[in-house]
Amino acid sequence: MSDQAQPAQGPGASGPGPDGAGFTYRGAEQELIVVARPEARLRARPEGVRSAAGADVSALEMFLGDEQLTLEPLFGSEERLQQSSAPPGGQSGPDLALFYRVRGGESRAQELRSRIAALPGIETAYVKPGAVPATVTGGSGRLKEGAPATPDFSGRQGYLRPAPEGIDAHWAWQRPGGTGQGVTVIDVEGAWQLGHEDLAAKLAGVVVGTPLTDLAWRNHGTAVIGVIGGDRGEFGVNGIVPDAVTAAASFQGIGTAAAIHAAADRLGPGDVVLVELHRPGPRFEYAERDDQRGYIPLEWWPDDFAAIRYATARGVLVVEAAGNGAESLDDALYERRPDEFPEWWRNPFNSSHPSSSAVLVGAGAPPPGTHGRDHGPDRSRLAFSNYGARLDAQGWGREVTTTGGSWDRPGDLQGGPEEIAWYTDTFSGTSSASPVVVGALAALQGMLKAAGQPPMSPERARLVLRATGSAQQDAPGRPASQRIGGRPDIKAAVTHLLPQAVGSGRAERYWDELLPYPRELPPRLRLFVAGAWRNLDRPSPEIRQAVHAAFAGGRPDVRVWFSDDEIVGLVVTG
Numbered sequence: 001m002s003d004q005a006q007p008a009q010g011p012g013a014s015g016p017g018p019d020g021a022g023f024t025y026r027g028a029e030q031e032l033i034v035v036a037r038p039e040a041r042l043r044a045r046p047e048g049v050r051s052a053a054g055a056d057v058s059a060l061e062m063f064l065g066d067e068q069l070t071l072e073p074l075f076g077s078e079e080r081l082q083q084s085s086a087p088p089g090g091q092s093g094p095d096l097a098l099f100y101r102v103r104g105g106e107s108r109a110q111e112l113r114s115r116i117a118a119l120p121g122i123e124t125a126y127v128k129p130g131a132v133p134a135t136v137t138g139g140s141g142r143l144k145e146g147a148p149a150t151p152d153f154s155g156r157q158g159y160l161r162p163a164p165e166g167i168d169a170h171w172a173w174q175r176p177g178g179t180g181q182g183v184t185v186i187d188v189e190g191a192w193q194l195g196h197e198d199l200a201a202k203l204a205g206v207v208v209g210t211p212l213t214d215l216a217w218r219n220h221g222t223a224v225i226g227v228i229g230g231d232r233g234e235f236g237v238n239g240i241v242p243d244a245v246t247a248a249a250s251f252q253g254i255g256t257a258a259a260i261h262a263a264a265d266r267l268g269p270g271d272v273v274l275v276e277l278h279r280p281g282p283r284f285e286y287a288e289r290d291d292q293r294g295y296i297p298l299e300w301w302p303d304d305f306a307a308i309r310y311a312t313a314r315g316v317l318v319v320e321a322a323g324n325g326a327e328s329l330d331d332a333l334y335e336r337r338p339d340e341f342p343e344w345w346r347n348p349f350n351s352s353h354p355s356s357s358a359v360l361v362g363a364g365a366p367p368p369g370t371h372g373r374d375h376g377p378d379r380s381r382l383a384f385s386n387y388g389a390r391l392d393a394q395g396w397g398r399e400v401t402t403t404g405g406s407w408d409r410p411g412d413l414q415g416g417p418e419e420i421a422w423y424t425d426t427f428s429g430t431s432s433a434s435p436v437v438v439g440a441l442a443a444l445q446g447m448l449k450a451a452g453q454p455p456m457s458p459e460r461a462r463l464v465l466r467a468t469g470s471a472q473q474d475a476p477g478r479p480a481s482q483r484i485g486g487r488p489d490i491k492a493a494v495t496h497l498l499p500q501a502v503g504s505g506r507a508e509r510y511w512d513e514l515l516p517y518p519r520e521l522p523p524r525l526r527l528f529v530a531g532a533w534r535n536l537d538r539p540s541p542e543i544r545q546a547v548h549a550a551f552a553g554g555r556p557d558v559r560v561w562f563s564d565d566e567i568v569g570l571v572v573t574g
Contacts, residue, residue: 028130093309135429164470177450180241209250226403240439269315270455329388362484363397380475395436
């Protein structure tokens with residue numbers, strides 16, 4: 001296979017490891033996946049393997065017995081799949097009943113793959129490299145008595161601010177449903193610090209799988225949940241949607257596809273599954289690398305694609321990290337079907353092929369000067385981020401302030417002996433970008449629900465992200481044609497989803513809010529028009545003085561044009 005040129009060094013070009021160096025998470029296991037032939041209709045049970053169609057599977061049963069292996073349905077029994085509320089296989093995606101996972105023989109996975117693939121009743125088998133976080137349960141409890149109080153770090157969360165710097169979470173918090181009420185998000189990865197002091201309000205815990213014990217994995221998951229659902233209060237950070245329910249699904253012991261499938265089964269239309277993992281891809285023969293070059297999204301693998309398609313067919317939004325491999329997903333390399341994949345497989349990165357309907361997220365640079373550092377032009381592609389036509393949106397890929405430690409160490413923003421009080425300023429990668437996009441989508445779903453509207457479908461969510469937001473910008477050597485998409489803009493997306501006619505009227509009274517509450521909101525001039533208060537954020541001194549003078553004169557004539565509760569025009573006469 002042809003190699004890629006090493007990405008140029010400079011702003012945004014360093015890899016996603018600590019201090020710009022490479023870093024690899026340990027502990028993820030390979031998975032040996034088997035795809036059965038439809039005509040065999042295998043039934044794998046603890047007592048052995050049978051064929052419901054009467055096919056001869058004695059060779060398969062003998063092989064499993066000799067090698068002391070177990071074949072188990074990847075997504076549950078066929079009976080259970082038939083009872084699912086999701087549409088069956090076929091038009092909605094691959095038939096989930098054909099996928100199996102081999103238990104045992106992990107050290108000989110490649111040897112076993114070729115042997116089992118040749119047996120009657122088996123279409124193919126393939127080995128999936130271990131999945132790792134695309135970024136860069138421990139103990140829980142209370143802070144020790146006398147420990148210093150955590151300060152307020154929310155001023156460092158630029159991604160919460162108005163567009164184009166952030167996604168305008170502050171604006172969303174002023175709207176019904178904008179803090180994520182009624183929405184549940186499940187994060188699929190490896191581990192979390194579930195006892196963190198800033199994740200107490202809406203964290204529902206682990207719903208499936210067994211968390212890894214490695215500290216780096218735990219810091220990663222904690223950082224992800226903090227971006228989405230950090231408690232809103234006087235200390236620490238603020239989550240984008242603090243009123244959304246967050247939960248965790250670990251792939252350890254069950255595999256990534258089964259974890260995604262199980263998470264989707266626990267959600268309803270409009271909820272969100274976040275896939276915070278990527279894997280070594282075909283660029284370097286699926287080899288694990290410390291620099292993560294060549295790593296790609298999980299949907300490349302047939303069983304992961306099937307699980308994601310199952311979720312989106314249920315109306316669940318799936319947000320997927322695009323990966324940190326510095327890869328063009330438009331490359332012809334990805335059109336080549338691996339020999340081990342089933343013949344029906346098609347490149348999921350090609351828009352002319354069946355889509356998983358997941359939102360694919362790339363990593364963009366934050367505004368220069370954030371935390372005193374410069375990663376290139378705001379919203380430009382960071383060099384480690386994968387890119388291509390398949391990507392839908394970007395989030396901050398550097399300088400994300402959130403809960404948890406820094407890689408495999410205590411927090412760089414706040415460390416100390418208490419893991420439940422760690423914070424970081426340097427969460428990075430498509431792993432930090434993806435929860436930013438999840439937060440924006442959850443805020444929009446909450447607002448739609450509060451307005452009595454149906455939630456966005458997966459396809460509509462992708463269309464809204466592509467139609468609105470702050471556009472990607474060029475960087476030297478990384479033009480916007482290397483697509484990662486725009487940064488979400490909640491305010492613009494709401495206008496797209498819930499267009500309101502512009503109304504007008506004469507102001508009856510006013511309130512000059514010099515010290516807003518909550519304090520994250522900007523100063524506002526509030527005018528009572530047409531039976532409701534309308535808001536003008538950050539009024540200029542001239543507008544403020546003119547309104548004051550009009551009302552002080554006793555016969556005010558202040559004409560206001562508004563959309564919903566936002567002032568879009570104002571004229572003071574007299």
